[in-house]
Amino acid sequence: MLPDHSGLTVLKRIKKLRPQIKCLMLTIHDEPQYVRLALSHGASGYLTKETAPDELHEAIRTVLTGARYVTKGLEREGDVRIQSGSLLSPLPILSAREMEVLCLLAKGGTVSRAATQLKLSVKTVSTYRTRLLEKLRLTTTAELIRYAVDHGLVK
Numbered sequence: 001m002l003p004d005h006s007g008l009t010v011l012k013r014i015k016k017l018r019p020q021i022k023c024l025m026l027t028i029h030d031e032p033q034y035v036r037l038a039l040s041h042g043a044s045g046y047l048t049k050e051t052a053p054d055e056l057h058e059a060i061r062t063v064l065t066g067a068r069y070v071t072k073g074l075e076r077e078g079d080v081r082i083q084s085g086s087l088l089s090p091l092p093i094l095s096a097r098e099m100e101v102l103c104l105l106a107k108g109g110t111v112s113r114a115a116t117q118l119k120l121s122v123k124t125v126s127t128y129r130t131r132l133l134e135k136l137r138l139t140t141t142a143e144l145i146r147y148a149v150d151h152g153l154v155k
C-alpha cells in the first residue's frame with residue numbers, strides 16, 4: 001500500500017499522462033480481481049512481491065516485447081484468463097477504490113478503519129460501500145464479506 005494513493009490510482013495517472021508507457025505492477029495483492037483491475041487500467045504486467053528475480057527479468061523482457069505478463073500462479077487462477085489481449089471475468093468491473101474498500105471490509109475492517117487506512121472520510125468510504133452493494137446487488141456488509149470470500153478476493 002502506498003502512503004497517499006493506491007498503486008491502481010498511480011497506474012491510471014501514469015497511463016493518462018503517457019498512454020504508450022509500459023507499466024509492470026509489483027504488488028502485495030495476489031487476488032485475481034486486482035490482476036483484472038490492473039490490466040484493465042493499462043498495466044502491461046502484474047507481479048507479486050514474492051516473485052523470484054528470474055521471473056522479474058522474464059516479466060520485464062515479455063512486457064518490452066509488447067506482450068502481457070502475469071506472475072506464475074495467478075495466470076492459472078480460474079478467474080484470471082488472458083486471451084487475445086482481453087480479460088474474461090465473471091465478476092462485475094469494480095473501480096480500484098471499490099475493490100480496496102471491498103477487500104478491507106471483507107478482511108473484517110470497519111468503515112472507519114477503512115477510511116483511516118485509505119486516508120478518506122468515513123462518508124466517502126460509506127459511499128463506496130453503498131456503490132458496492134448496488135453493483136453487486138447485495139444488501140448488507142455480511143453479504144459483501146461472503147461475496148469476497150466466495151470469489152476468492154480475500155484469503
